[in-house]
Structure formats: structure tokens, C-alpha cells
Amino acid sequence: MASLKDVAKRANVSLMTVSRALNSPERLRPDTLACVQAAINELNYVPDLSAKKIRGARATPKTIGVLALDTVTTPFSVEIALSIEETARAHGWNSFVVNMFSDDSPEKIVDLLLSHRPGGIIYTTMGLRQVPVPAKLLTLPCVLANCESLHQPVASYIPDDEQGQYEGVKALLKAGYRRPLCLHLPFARLATVRRQKGLTRAGLEAGLSPETWIHCYMQDGDAHYQDIPAMIEAQMPQGKPTFDCVICGNDRIAFLVYQTLLSHGIRIPTDVGVLGYDNMVGIGDLFLPPLSTVQLPHYEIGRLSALHIINGDSHRETVRVASPWLHRASI
Template sequence: MASLKDVARMANVSLMTVSRALNSPERVKPETLARVQEAILHLNYVPDLSAKQIRSVGTKNKTIGVLALDTVTTPFSVEITLSIEETARAHGWNSFVVNMFSDDNPDDIVDLLLAHRPGGIIFTTMGLREVHVPPKLLMYPCVLANCENKGEPVACYIPDDEQGQYTAVQALLAAGYRRPICLHLPINHLATSRRRKGLERACREASIDPDKLEHCYMQFGDEHYRDIPDILLAHIHQGIPQFDSVICGNDRIAFMVYQTLLAKGISIPQDIGVIGYDNLVGIGNLFLPPLSTVQLPHYEIGRLSTLHIIKDDDRKERVLVDSPWLSRESF
């Protein structure tokens, strides 16, 4: 990575002039400022905002930079970012978060994060997804939390969605339910296909052909949660459900299912069993009856990702993190 000296050398000016160009450009002659700025662009120089801190603690900056893509806009972000901070502090490290939203310029946000010269980087996203990790980040120890890289292998920690769904459906079928309707997340979500694999495995073990079940996929976009009642009602004829249970793609779908069934006088779990997924923060136990669901392991993902940086782990493999089954009273 280019240094201040490299910029000064290319622009043929002193270090003091480069510093002044960065911090007080109005004090630099226009032609000199132009040369410095051209050198900065050519060398892809990122100002070092934490050089003083690095000098005070040695060559290893014990700070983790968290690049959060849409993450802090969701309740789950609390689990990931809290886990990162608590784990870092417990090992004598610090952490900071830089948020990146869909309309941000990724290069600008990455430069902002790198300006603090972190000792390692955790790239995290809202919802399991594939990302393009900016090459600049890979010059540092880097790990992905709740996402996977589309390019070269990068260490990542993600939920074990297939096993989580398998465990949930296995419990439902073991309780005697045989005709579930499956209300999936959008078909293009990474988690959707993996969870369906788990569902199919549990069904086949119970001698149920999963292809003969009713599978409905939600459209992309939060506004389509309002489509769930009509989808469910299409499978209720003259007040009688054509299913004995509902496998929900997440707890928000389960919330719509609860409202729809209860409004029709259909009792949970006496008439219909329901299972969710995610264990939506602060909500699962507020369902009446409490919703049986799968815990997305965001806290554990944050902890393991942080330890990956602290331990200077150089492995670049994908790690599946256990998603625990939470048995409650909805079936």
C-alpha cells in the first residue's frame, strides 16, 4: 500500500506539503495541489488516520474494522455487531463499524474503512448472500460473516440452513403432521434452496415425497409479505384447510400465517401446526402460542469471525454454523 513518502516522491514535494494538501488544501498553491492529488490518485493512496495509534501499540493494530452492508438496518445486526465488539474486547482488541448502503459508492466506503488501518476486517451483510469483496480488503486479514464471496475463496462463517431446516421439519413430522404446506422465501435467495434441501431430506426419511407437497415461493420485496394470506386462503376450502401444518420460510411469514388462520377461527396448534425460521429478535415468544422456530446463529457467527481475525487464522474455507431448533408450542 502506498505511503505518504511515495506520494511526496511522485509529486516532487516535501512530506509537509503532502500533509498540508490533505489537511489544509487552501494553503497549497493550485498547481502544487494538482500534482499532489494526481499522485494520490495514481498511487491509490489512502490517508492513515490511525498512524499515531499504530506507533503506540506496535506494528499490529489490534482493531477490527467491520464493513456492514445493509446490516445495521435490521434487528439481527444487534447480534452480529454486539458479538464482534464483546469478543474483541474480551481479547484486548477494539472494533469499529462502517456502514455501507446500496446507494453508496463502494470505493469511497472501503477507503473510509481502510483509512483507520484496521488489523483485520469483517465484511457482514443483511441476510445470507453472495458479495464481491473489494480487492483492497483482501490486502488485510479478512473474513466474511453471513455472506460468501463470488470471486476467489475468502474465509466465511454462515448459518447451516440445510441442517437447521432439516431439524425443524424432522420435529414437525415426528409429531405426526403429514401434509404441510411450504411457504418459502423468494426462490433466488441462497437460504431458500439450502433450506429446501433440508426439508426434502427430512420428508424422505419420514417416507413422504417432498415433491408432492404444496410449495409456494414469496416474491422478492417486503411488500409481498401481504401476499401470504391470499396464498394460504387458496388452500382453505369452505373453512377447511387442505393441509395440517405450515412450514414458514421465516418468522415474518409465520406472523402472517398466524393472523390468517386465527381470523378464520382455525386454532394453533389444535387444528394446524406452524413452524418458523430465524427466531426474529424479541418476537418469537410473543406469538400466541409461542412459535417453534430455528435460531439464526448471528451471535455465534460474529464471535467466530472475530476469533478468526484475532487468531490470525489463514484458512479460507466456508464454515457452517449450527442453527439451533427452538421447540415451543405452535405444534
Template structure:
């Protein structure tokens, strides 16, 4: 990472002139300012605000590039876990929240992070997805939480969705369910593929399994109403009879709509048909009556392990799968 001294040397000016260009450009001539600015751009120099704002820290600071994580209740535990973990080990952290659909905003957020000279940066996303790494972050220590990338080789802490769905499906097999209706999240989602594979591995491992009816969420945008459409169509064609005994929902939000569709037509859960979800979504799951059987996304543990990656000096640059615990309710 370039220093103020290197900028001054390249521009052929004093450190004071560079400082003025950064803090009081109006005190310089346009020619001098442009000369310094050119050197700053060539070296990709980022002002060191940490010298002002975190003076006295020993470099034990982690920056968090939050891709919607800090503003989404669903995944905010990632941020909570990072903050608690760094405090327990005498480190510090700070968060800059942005949105990945704006490349310029992402680059600006990366620059703000670097201005505090953190020991490392955690890129955390509000849902598992492949992300683009800002150019400015590609040559410094970073780690990913709840996301992956093909831009660089980097450690990622992500949910073990295969294991989560496998364990849930094994429970369904043990309980004797025979005719599943599966309604997954969009097919291109990383989690959807892993969960489908986990379901099929456990389901077809039993003796004489029936072929499940499987659907992926379709439609633009990918709304959760669309996720429940297969059930809605089946109920419309035969409102008094169900041809399945268990509905496997791609997430708890789809399960919430499934409850409404079933209960609104007089079907009992789980006596007439069982329902299971996925995610253990914060603030909603406990509202299901009967309580929903689901799988916990390990947001807290993903944040904790990402923080420990820097604190413990881990050197791995691979994906680390974090187990997704089964949450047994009364819906199956």
C-alpha cells in the same frame, strides 16, 4: 499497502509536501497538488488516520464493514458479538455502516476502513447473500460474516440452513404430521435453497411420505404479504376446511401473517393446523400466541467466529457452517 514515504518518492517531493497535500492542499500550488495527487492515485494510498486516532494500539484492531447490519435489529447481534469477543481478548473494533446497492459508497466506506490500518476487516451483512467485495479490500486480510462472495477466496461464517430446516422437519415427522404446506422465501435466496433441501431430505426419509405442497415467495417487491399469499388463496377457495395439517413458513414474518389469517377465520393453532417459522426474529417471536416453533439464526456465533478468525490467526479460506438451533414452541 502504500506508505507516505512511497508517495513522496514517486512524486519526487518531501514527506511534508505530501502531508500538506492531504491535510492543507490550499497551501500548495495547483501544479504541486496535482502532481502529489497523481502519485497517491497510482499507489492507491490511503491516509493513516490510525496514527492519530489509535496511536499506541498494537495492531489488534478489527474493522467492520457493515452492510446494513448495524442498522437492522434483526442481525445487529453480529456486531455485538464481534465487539464483545475482541474486548475479551484485548483487541479493538470499529464499525462503518453502508449499503451495498451503492458501489461508490461501498468503495468510500472501504477507504475509510483502511485509513485506520486495521489488522483485518470483517464484512457483515444483515441477511445471507452473495456480495461484491470493494476493490480496495481484495488484497488485505478480510473475512465474511453472514455473506459469501465469488470475487476472492476468503473465509465465510454462514448459517447452516440445511441443518436447521432438517432438524425442524424431523420434529414434524416425529409428531406425526402428514400434509405440509410449505411457503418459502424467494427461490433465488441462498437460504431458501438450503432450507428446501433440508426439508425434503428429512421429509422423504420417512416411510410413505405424502408429496408436500411447496411455494416460493413471488412478486415484486418480495413482501412478506406475498409470502403468505398461497395460504390466503387456499382459504379464499375453501374458507371452512384445511387440506393440510402443518404450515412450514420461510421465516417468522411469514408465520406472523399466517397466524393472522388462520386465527381471523377461527382456526386453532395447533389443534386445527400447526405452524412453524424460521429465524427466531429478535423482538417478535415471543409475541406469538401460542409460542412459535422456529429455528434460531446464529447471528451472535457468526460474529464471534469471524472475530476469532483474526484473533486466533486462522488461515482457512472456506465457508464455515454455523449450526442453527431448534426453538421448540407450542405451535406444533
């Protein structure tokens, strides 16, 4: 790989002139700048950001560092990471991601992130949760994406799960369904608690009693998706459902609902309507019939979080981002 010295030699200028061409091009005469840029292009030179930092730079201007906790292990990471990157580039910024997994040392990962000297930090998680924010992160502009601070107030952008579930269930009930089977995510999750508030509000507004509906909670861990068919069949004596619709904690649950109902010859939506949640990336439109669901606004969360850093926003509030209801053929 070509070095700074190689560029200086090819352009027949000093190292300082090459440095100015990279960092302060307005300080050079146009002909000198053109000569250096030609040498850079000929040699395919890539600036060494770490070397710039060693020479005393406190931060890499216009760069967002993304601390991603468990995010890259899920398909939704595409939406958040892509949105941050696209928003940053559109405003003349760059971004980079440092991944942190559950068994990593938070202190070491944070130090690794800060060693790149970003101009601001987005801390993002997969699955809405409350997190302790390392004090070192708060030495720079910092915002949380898809999570909330467990202790000190930090600006955060999260899905409006209560409103999203309210809109979906409201549409379900408006379509005439009255006896839901509710297959929730694990009981203690933030998303479960907030979505259940939306579900209850929609039921009460329709003059129904949501506490009398059938409520089943999945246990924590992906292995427990295998429990969903048994939960459904327990409410189907002699293969006949006691419910007329299923409200699913997410689209993965909805996928299992489809398989179970269709295997018993139950038609969707004629016999039983199905409501999902998430609009699972790359899958939501592939259900037959297409699944009515609620969109997790991960792309918008990434965009707003990036703009928070780029615009220098200073508020420390939690912003709930709309989770749109997507009407398809399962209702």
C-alpha cells in the same frame, strides 16, 4: 477537548513522554507514568487515533474493522455487531463499524474503512448472499460473516440452513403432521435453496414425497409479505385448510400465518402446526402460542468471525454454523 499538549503541560513533561505513556508505558518510570495518567484523568483526555496514524502507523493494533452491507437496517444486526464487539473486548481488542448501503460506492466505503487502519476486517451482510470481495480488503486479514465470496476463496462463517431446516421439519413430521403448506422465501435466494434441501431430506426420511406438498414462493421485496394471507386462504376452500401444518420461510411469514389462521377460528397447534425460521430478535417468544422455530446463529457467527481475526487464522474455508431447532408450543 483536551490535547496532547494540554496533558504534557499539566504533567510538566514532554510530548514524547506523554506519547510513551499512551503507547509504551513500560518504558517510563512508575512515578512518571503515574503523573501522566493523573493528568489524563483530570483533563478527560481521549487519544487521537487519526493523529497516530498520520505519524506513520500502518495499522491500529488489535482493532477489527467491520464493513456492514445493509446490516444495520435489520434487527439481526444487533446480534452480529454485539457479538463482534463483546468478543473483541474480551480479548483486549476494539472494533468499529463502517456501514455500506446498496446505493453507496463500494470503492469509497472501502477506502473509508481502510483509512482507519484496522488490524483485520470482517465483511458482513444481512441475508445470506454471495458478494464480490474488493481486492483492497484482502490486503489485510479478512473474513466474511453471513456471506460467501463470489470469486476468490475467502474464509466465511454462514448459517447451516440445510441442517437447520432439516431438524425443524423432522420434528414437525415426528409430531404427526403430514400435509404441509410450504411458504418459502423468494425462489432464487441462497437460503431458500439450501433450506429446501433440508426440507426434502426430512420428508424423504419420513417416507413422504415432498414434491407433492404445496409449495408457494414469496416474491422479492418486503411489500410482498402482504401476499401471504392470500396464499394461505387459497388453500382453504370454505375456510377449511387442506393442510395440517405450515412451514414458514421466516418468522415474519409465521406472524402472518398466525393472524390468518386465528382469524378463521383455526387453532394452533391443535388444528394446524406452524414452524418458523430465524427466531426473530425480540419477537420469537411473543407469539401466542409461542412459535417453534429455527435459530439463525448470528451471535455465534459474529463470535467466530472475530476470533478468526484475533487468533490469526489463515484458512479460506466456508464454515457452516449450526442453526439450532427451538421447540415451542406451535407444534
